Amino acid sequence: MPTRARRNLVGASRAELQALLAELDPRPFRAEQVYQWVARRMAASVGEMTNLPKALREALSEHAVVADPDVLEVRRGGDGTAKYALAFPDGAVVEAVAMPMEGHTTICLSSQTGCAVGCIFCVTGVLGAGRNLTGGEIFGQYRTILRSEGMVGAPVNVVFMGMGEPLLNLAGVSRAVELIAETVSPRRVTVSTSGIVPGIRKLAGLERRPKLAVSLNATTQEQRERLMPIAARWPLDELLAALRAFPLERGRRITFEYVMLAGINDSDDDARRLPRLLKGIPCKVNLIPLNPDQRYLGELEAPDEERISAFAGILASAHVNVTVRWSKGREVAAACGQLRGQIIARGPAQAGGGSPAP
Ligand code: SF4
Numbered sequence: 001m002p003t004r005a006r007r008n009l010v011g012a013s014r015a016e017l018q019a020l021l022a023e024l025d026p027r028p029f030r031a032e033q034v035y036q037w038v039a040r041r042m043a044a045s046v047g048e049m050t051n052l053p054k055a056l057r058e059a060l061s062e063h064a065v066v067a068d069p070d071v072l073e074v075r076r077g078g079d080g081t082a083k084y085a086l087a088f089p090d091g092a093v094v095e096a097v098a099m100p101m102e103g104h105t106t107i108c109l110s111s112q113t114g115c116a117v118g119c120i121f122c123v124t125g126v127l128g129a130g131r132n133l134t135g136g137e138i139f140g141q142y143r144t145i146l147r148s149e150g151m152v153g154a155p156v157n158v159v160f161m162g163m164g165e166p167l168l169n170l171a172g173v174s175r176a177v178e179l180i181a182e183t184v185s186p187r188r189v190t191v192s193t194s195g196i197v198p199g200i201r202k203l204a205g206l207e208r209r210p211k212l213a214v215s216l217n218a219t220t221q222e223q224r225e226r227l228m229p230i231a232a233r234w235p236l237d238e239l240l241a242a243l244r245a246f247p248l249e250r251g252r253r254i255t256f257e258y259v260m261l262a263g264i265n266d267s268d269d270d271a272r273r274l275p276r277l278l279k280g281i282p283c284k285v286n287l288i289p290l291n292p293d294q295r296y297l298g299e300l301e302a303p304d305e306e307r308i309s310a311f312a313g314i315l316a317s318a319h320v321n322v323t324v325r326w327s328k329g330r331e332v333a334a335a336c337g338q339l340r341g342q343i344i345a346r347g348p349a350q351a352g353g354g355s356p357a358p
Contacts, residue, residue, distance in 0.1 A: 007064045009038050009046075010143065011136015011175065024059050038066060039182040042143050042152045068140040069094075071148065082149060085340060086141055088113075092130065094163050095340050096141040098149050105149070106157040109141045111173050112164025117194050117230045119215070121259050124163045126296045127340070133164070135175025142180060158184055161192040161213070163340065165230075167199025177210055186210050192257065197234040200242045212246060213255035213286075214239070218265055219273035227265070236277075243281055253282045253321070260289045260311070262303040271314035284321040287312055 007020060017031040024030075033051055037043040046052075046061045069086035072093060076082050080100035087093050094110040114130025115122070141162075146152045158180055160166040166173045177189055192213035193199060203209065218224035224231040231239075243254055256278065260266050274285065289302035303311070308324055315322040 006062070008067045008136055009034065009064050010066055010068060010140050011134055011179065012038070013175070013178070020064060021060070024063070025056055030056070034060070036182075039139075039179050042147050044068075044147065068144045068147075069137065071144065074148070082145075084141075084145060084148070086144060088133075088137060093340050094133065094141065096145055096162060098145050098151075101157070104155040104157055105151060106159055107142060107145050108159050108162050109138055109176070110162030110164050111138060111160055111166040111169045111176075115164050116168070117165045117228065119194065119217075119228045119230075121217070121227065121261060121290055121297060121300055123293055123296045124340070130164065132169040133172050135172045135179065138172055138176035139179045142176070153183075156184060157188045157190070159190045159192060159213075160210075161190075165194055165196060166191045167193045167196035167203065170199055170202055174206065177206075177208065181208055187252075190255065192255075194228055194230050195234050195239045196230070197238055197242045200239075200246060204246050209247070211252065211255070212243075213257055214243065215259070216256045217259050217261075219270045219277060223265060223270075227261070240277065240281070248282055253284050256283055256285045258285055258287050260287055260303050260308055262290075262301045262307070264300075266303040266307055266311055268310070268314060271311045272318075274315060275318035275320050278320065284323065285315060287322060287324045289324070289326065 009017070012020070012035075014031060014035050017034050018026075018028065021031050021034065030052070034049065037049045041048075043049055043066055045066050046057050046064065049057060049060075052060070069088050072085040072087045074082055074084050082098045084096045084098075085093055086096055092113040094113055096110060097108040099106045099108065110133065112130050112132055114128050115124045116129035117125055119125040142158065146154075146156070160173060173191065177186065177191075180189060186208045189210040190213050191203065191210045192215060194215045200212070203212065215228070216224075217227050218231070218236075221231065221236045224236055246254065248254070258265070258274070278285070287308060289308055290297070290300055292301055302308075312322050312324055
């Protein structure tokens, strides 16, 4: 066994593989073969790369590994949702979720090991900041779910709506999007942001641009700052201006997510203000009743179904394309950060020593 650290091939770009293979077999098609095994065929080891000569596989194994995060726990719901707690070698724990939808599965990935944005309705935000995940660590979540769920080659959508703010980790997310694009069209990949305006502008400039979702949750600046402290840094009017300038291909829309909180942002006045705010932006609105968690979210509650329906009705009558996302996987703690929160609450042995609650 070699004693020096071996390079993880998961997350490597074509150019990086070319450099790694330079002394073993510099022909470009060899690097491409390795890339395809990792990024398309989801190989779990160098040994699986059977179109490489045996001698090359052995030599490559001395320099490199194919390593994905460890599966710490999987919770399955009656609706088919599978929520994974995944651990990295430094002990960080993140969540990734597979949600069966009509005709395809949506895979939700984390971009950071915690989140400094601090939305008051989000367990990840309440648990505090973490580090950025590398592109390979994000892509490793995707590979782990595809392999574990027997979905390699199956039609999937990918959403960056797990732990963390993707646009505060644009380097890691861009690399992951590039790798995911080997198997999923960017039209089926959505990055969800709390409203990081410089990140939205950078995303707008990407050649293979994923779809954009914005976690809005409020209809006034004051209300938004109360729910999402980050709104003080990038105010609502600045955010909406950046979204109006975001390039959208024909037929594409921006998704606005609106977590519904009883007595806070669910009034008729809110419902009447929302269409005025979004005027001129091709969009749809997802109403998401809060997935309550008394341990971390205190007294925050979802409105009752009648209130949610009335709110949705006002939007619909103003010609807003609106859907209500009744929570999938409620019984498996599928809202952002809840499973990790439960693992942390059980203690460091199960949490793998990951970043603790503040
Ligand atoms: S909702 Fe997203 S941006 Fe807000 S605290 Fe949670 S993970 Fe961070």
